[in-house]
Amino acid sequence: MRVAVPIFPGSNCDHDALHACGTVLGWDTIPVWHQETRLPENTELVFVPGGFSYGDYLRCGAIAALAPIMADVKRHADSGGLVLGVCNGFQILCEAHLLPGALLRNESLRFIHADVHLRVERADLPFTRAMKAGEVFQVPIAHAEGNFTLDPADLVDLEARGGVAFRYCSRAGEIGAAHVPNGAMNGIAGIVNLRGNVLGMMPHPERAVDPKLGPTGGLGVFRSLAEAFAHA
Template sequence: MKSAVLVFPGINRERDMARALKLVSGNDAAMVWHADTALPKGTDLVVVPGGFSYGDYLRCGAIAARAPVMDAVRKFAADGGLVLGVCNGFQILCESGLLPGVLMRNAKLKFICRDVHLRVERADSPFTRGYQAGQVIKVPVAHGEGNYEADDETLKRLEGEGRVLYRYCSASGEVSEAHNINGAAASIAGIVSERGNVLGMMPHPENHVEEIMGSVDGRGLFAGLAEHLAKAA
């Protein structure tokens, strides 16, 4: 698996992401600067990591979405390449038009930094094949603007097309307002594009791939991607 991790001013999770990718795939990820106009040759996976690109000025992800490298990412996605956006990366993907909707301020207007539970809605995606449908995983979040919103038509389409891959839930898998940490529509934590090759999610699976962190539940996402790409090679 040959991964490319994008780096914008203000991003602070690129090293965490690169470490997770190396631990699972055995390969070093290429770090790609925001001003670059091309991705490394042979890239299998593009990752847009978390942080606070450009200080979250204007809107979170709005400036990064207009960086030169994003033209290459849009072309990569249009050609069927796999793209993963985590936290600020999810916001950037929405702002760049690669995913629908927008990430708003958390419902209680507070920054949330803790472990949460997610329910895996389906296991037939490259981004979920390392799990089972209905499985509950524990991963951390760290965001102030993770409240996913979209118009009713878009939400209906996401649900109807099975494009919601992860939802906030209880430890037993119950999806309810009581366990919706940020007020996101339909407890949405992660969605994929129409073709299924672009995933945006607010939680940080890269921070739960080693036992020392208290959970390895995030490892399944990366292991599934590596397996998918190995079979596609």
């Protein structure tokens, strides 16, 4: 299993991604500088990490979406390769038009770091196949711009095609505005593209995989990926 982690100036969750995939999961995980034009040979998963790429200039993720390596990430995605974008990585994938929508400033205006609960909406994806639909898991969030927004008509389309992978919920799995930390439309925490091979999410599963560091609610995503690779 080979994972590429593109690193931009201002990425700061790259080491979390490298630790989770490389040290904890034991996958062949390779950091890739943003100026590179090719992903490593036989890359199976591209993990676009969180942070503040290019200082969030213009819009979060807008400049990173233009980085040389992103052309090859798009090629990888277009050929069916898996792409996971977390936090700023999600913002970058939206700006690169690999995913629909945009992440606006949190409704509260504040940077929020907290443990949140997510409900699995799609359990048939390479990112969720080891989980069950309706399952609730706990992962941390840490962002100021996580307020997922889409044109109303596109939001209806996204929901209708099952584009929502994860939704914020209560510990018991209840959905509702009270459980949405950032104002995201329909409580959306993570979405997938039409083909189901590109997933973006604001919460950080890679920060919840190592029992030495705390809870391991994020493991479901990585166990799913392991299964997907075993069956590829």
